[in-house]
Amino acid sequence: MPEWNKPLPSVVGETKPYWDSCKRGDLVIQKCDDCDEYQFYPRGICSNCWSNNIQWIKSTGKGTVWTYTVTYQNRTHGFAQDVPYVLALVELDEGVKMFTNIVECEPSSVQIGMSVEVTFIQANNQISVPYFRPA
């Protein structure tokens, strides 16, 4: 495993199931049992109806690029060496958008609307980070 030089997420109770699933290679999102709304990022409450009857649902892991940018300048350690890289908002098939990077392709090939699927890169023994690649 190459040394991870990017920031790492902080895991707390309300987000632990998400990161535990990532470690197993599954992308999960939340759905409220009371109002049936999906939400992302994960929370300890339903942000729509404020109920706490929320379930973790396994996402299809598939979606489309809602928008993106090819980043040529970022002074943060871990990203400065990676430019150009693609920062994107992907809209999952379930209808929620999430930030990610589009990987395993030329940055110039990325388009709004292109189909993508989740893939994971292991950062350390606790954390695997979800990314998306062309589907």
Add this chain to the structure above:
Amino acid sequence: MVDLKRGAAIVGINEHITRYSPDKSELQIQGESVIKALEDAGLTKNDVEGLFTASSSIRNSGLNLADYLNMYPKYVDNTTVGGGSFEFHLSHALTAIAAGRINCAVITYSSLARSGGVSVGTGGVARFGHPRLDPSPDSFEELYGLTTVGLYAMIAQRHMHLYGTTSEQLAQVAVSTRKHASMNPEALFRTPITVEDVVNARVISSPLHLLDCCVITDGGGAVVVASPELARSCKQNPVWVLGVGEALAHQGAGKRDLIEIAAKQSTTPAFAMAGVTHKDIDMAMIYDSFTITVIETLEDLGFCKKGEGGDFVSGGRIEIGGELPINTDGGGLSSNHPGMRGIFLLLEATRQLRHQFEGTPRQVPNCNIALCHGTGGALGSRHSGGTVILGRD
């Protein structure tokens, strides 16, 4: 609701002349600005009852500022929602004055972003000054290498995709703004530029080029706000607060379409309170962190239809002499941008409404009503929008 229209007025202003001050503290720049703004109004330290400030670098900003100035304000507001915080402050000062809590407030800001070497737009997570990510939302965002430029670039990309907006149309905002900066002796960059200069500059985060992005400077300023009674006794003609509107926009749990920005929510209450229409606005100060910010804001404020912002900014319409002159001081794109630029919108609108540049090319002719819209945060993730409509007697 209490009628807040003309419930308070801007009676004193000062824009700190500095663009680079490595030998001053941020509090000193605020102090110098407040003193000069009170002189401008013909008021003194003892007249000030309310203190309004925001900072991304001064801890407990209002508390430390009161200590530095040796003041004991009875009304304090540190609302900090990014660069547009100062439009929120004016809105809150209006409310506090109309409610009779205070008669006089000072709004002030400073930053040493340039001399401190702060990578405001491209610092990534380092812009927060700490490497550990908060559990949410940072832990779902910052590990992908977000930058401020990138978060605006993503909205620019989507705008181009949906509406056919071009890089040349974005560039026109920078070109017109630079033309205005050429008339401002204090602006950081004053040499005129062309559309070709902008689109041929290096790409920072596609589709935004270097000249689509605001400058980074040191700077600061202050605004004195007074009750109608106090305003009538001040040295300068009052600039009345006619209408205000505040809004926040965020991802809505992953479901909001952020091509529609907070300005869409703040514009209606501001125009309703002021009782004016878009045709009544003689000039506008539109927060210009990036060229796309201006196009998105003009659309969602209602100056043109969604998707038509690229056409709207073309053909000199946003230049002095055009239909809606904007950012006549040279804006954040060319004059100054210390990190949170919202206070400078209020300062230039006030100067124009005072007809301070009468007889020079910088004066907007017959300027009676101005609109300021501050945007803070990032269009692509979460941001604030504060709309203020101002008018002279």
